[in-house]
Every structure is written in C-alpha cells, then in structure tokens.
Amino acid sequence: MPSIKELLKEGAIQIGSGGSAGFVEVCIMHPLDLVKTRLQIQCGNSMRKGDPKYYSGVFDCLRKMYLHEGITSYWKGIVPPILAETPKRAVKFFTFEQYKQFFMFGASAPTPLTFSLAGLGAGITEAILVNPFEVVKVTLQANRAVGKELPSTWYVTKEIVGKHGFGFRGLNKGVTATIGRNGVFNMIYFGFYHSVKGYLAEYQDPVKEFFRKVAIGFVSGTLASCINIPFDVAKSRIQGPQPIMGQIKYKGTFQSMLIVYREEGYFALYKGLIPKVLRLGPGGAIMLVVYDYAHSFLTETFK
Template sequence: LLGFYKGLLPPILAETPKRAVKFFTFEQYKKLLGYASLPPGLAFAVAGLGSGLTEAVVVNPFEVVKVTLQTNQNAFTEQPSSFVQAQQIIKTGGLGFQGLNKGLTATLGRHGVFNMVYFGFYFNVKNILPVNKDPNLEFLRKFGIGLVSGTIASIINIPFDVAKSRIQGPQPVPGEIKYRTCFKTMATVYKEEGFLALYKGLLPKIMRLGPGGAVMLLVYEYVYAWLQDTV
C-alpha cells in the first residue's frame, strides 16, 4: 500500500511555494504588462505564461526527485529518503540538465502553457459572462469557469507532461539516454507509439487539475478580495 505514496515528500515541500509563486508572479507580470498597452485579454494570458515559466524553475528540482522516487521499484521502506535521493542525484548528475534540473525545458513548457491557458481562459470568460447577484450562483459561476479552465489547460499541456516524465524517469536501456530534449522526446513518442501516446495519463490529470484548478482560483479570488478590503 505504501508504494502508492512513493515520492510524497517532494510535492508536499514544493506545493506551498509553488502556488505562492504561481499567483504572486501572475499579479506582478500583470502589473508590468499594464505598462505595455496590451489588450486586457491578451495580458492575462501573457502574465499566465510568465508565471508558469517562473513556477517551473522553482518546482523542477522537486519534480526530478519525485519522479526518481516514484520509479524506484524497491519497497517503500527500502528506498532512500527524499533528501538522500536529492544528494545522490546531485552527486551523479550535478545541478545541471543531467542532474537536479533534468527535463527543465519540458517543465517550462508544461507550466508555461498550462498557466497561459488557465489564467487567460478564466479571466477572459469570467469577464464576458454576466455576474450573478446571488452569492451561491456567483460561486458556482466562478467554479464552473475554473473547472473548464483547468480541464482545457490540462488537455493542451499534457504532451509536455509526457515528455517531462520520459526525460526525468528511467531510460528504456540503462546507460543510454533516449529521451533528452523536450520536442525531440515528443517526436520520438509520436513516431514510435502514435499520437495518442502524447496524451497518456490525461484522465487522472483532468480529475486532479479540473476541480483542483477551480478551487485554487476561487481561493485566490476570495482571499485577494478580502486582502484588498482589509489591508
């Protein structure tokens, strides 16, 4: 049973700073883009792209450790701790693209594309659909838009997620690096396994980031409004 929880500590350690970086940098990029005379709709998407790229740089080392632990076939009690695993990765591959930052380009694509669609779709659609005076209906309106935002973003960015997993995970032949760069990995997967292979794991991803994305946006919106009223 504990095998289902391999690699749990890295995402726990990364989740709070990851979400903080996502929403904080989105606001900062949005303010900066206000000086660039971009249309508001485009500014939301570009700010989302910037926040995703920044988030990816922060989270990628944690992702490398997590994937390494999850692909370890030893029993849960026999595998190294997250900190020991990180030390081993640094010792063998260093801090660069063969070590703790392996697969960074794919992670940049995954988070950049996701946040661009996620924030861009949510705020553009939210501003188009009429506001409900009933607080409960307004909550459901925002939740529904957030749910669709997370779902569409997941569908669009999952090829980057597949590439990231192939690059950061164990290679098919030990000692030989088959999956090295993001777009080359996508091309290899498409050529050898077909187009649908780029969408492996889509359903669990949507089940997590559809409702999860809606909850994050709602928390962000209501906390942001509360801070504006009280600070």
C-alpha cells in the same frame, strides 16, 4: 499611486493566497498526479499486458498500486510537491499579478491577451524554480518499493546531486520541457479564466457565485491540460528512468516527443491525459477559488 507599504501588503496577500491555494490543491489531488506519471513513463515496447507492472488505465493503476504497494503509495513523492507547491503557487499568483501590470501596454483595463501573456510569464518563472523538485518527485513516483525500502526524499535528492550534480543531467534535468509544460498551461489557464470570468456576470447569491467560479476554473484547468500534455509526457520521459540502463534515450523536449510519436504513435503523446484532467480540472478550480477567497479574506483582515 499606491504607497510602498500598500504595495508590500498587497504582495504579501498575493503570496499568502497563492501558497494556501497550492497547499490545499496538492494534498487533495496528488494521487492522480502519481497515476499520471506512472502511465507516462510506461514505455509501450518495454512492458506487456501480462506484466503486473503494466497499467492499462487509471483505475487499473490505482488497483495494482493498492494491491502491491498499499494505500499509502498513492501519496508517494508528496513531500517535494508540498515543499514546492506552496512557494510555487505563491510565486505563480504573485508573478502573474506583476506580469499583468507589465503587459497592460498602457491600457486602462487588462485584455485577454494581457491575461495570457501574464500567465505565460508566470508559468516560465514557476517552471524554473520548481524543476528540481519535479525531478525528485518523478524519481520517487517511478519507484515501486514499499515501506522501509522506499528511499526518502532527502536520500533521492542527495543521490541525484551526487551522481549528476545540479545541471541538465541532475536536478535541472528536463527544465525546458517543464518550461514548455508550465508556460503553455498557465497561458491558457489564466487567460481563459480571467477573460471568461470578466464576461460572465457575477451572482449576488454567494453559493451561485462559488459554483460560477468553480465551473470556470474547472474548464480552465481541463482545457489547459489537454493542450499542454505532450510537454508533460516529454518531461516525464526525460526525468523518469530511462528504458535501457546506462543509456540516455530521452534528452530534449521535442526529440522526446518525436521518439514517442515514432515508436508508440500519436496518442502516446497524450498518455496520462485522463488522470491529468481528473486532477487539474478540479485542481484548477480548487486553486483559483481558494486563491480568490483567501485573497478576499486576507484583504479584509489586513485592510
């Protein structure tokens, strides 16, 4: 039975490793998250292809943002993710390890079901903590202002709290959609990664082993992204600007999905899939690989 000191040390290592993974991932992959949000909040009936604010795809969005808003616009809204992602990923990986112990159900080793349920629990916990940051991030990402006209993170936060408070119309707007998005993502992400990693033999060569982990992490992130994206679209519609000023069109998670499906078709539920996969495929690999190596490094350093 591990001592209290050993448990605390392992917890600190898990938190440090998860925080490092989150920080590295968000700094590299944020522009694709922004493109995903811009595409998702673009309502089919509110814009036409002749409109300069209309984006026909990932590269069109990147091009128009560069032309009209400058290259720094690719990192709009990055402060909330940086503030959120480091503790968020720390919480994700730490709680995953705790849920994993809980869902062992007395077994001597974790099963794919253990990993999946632990991922679901970690995703729900993560979503509840991170949703206020998501509301601010989406508000900033939807803003097309340039330079000094772009409001600060703190200003947007104060404005949201001042107008709508901390409830389901304010900083916790869209929390159920965030829970659905993160819960489903992490259930598949962790379940697939750890199950497959356990079945595929490790390489003695560190380079081959690195690419083995990257490949499994990439597939994990891609698969999870493809399955959970309708929740992500609903979240962006709820948290983003409403089509008609003063009217709340998108309220609940499944209500928002139904509206998108009825008005824009089935494939509209997969808006932003390409930038999401481009981000969370490699991003998923980055997180898991950075976590594994950071965990090994910290364990070796503080053993």
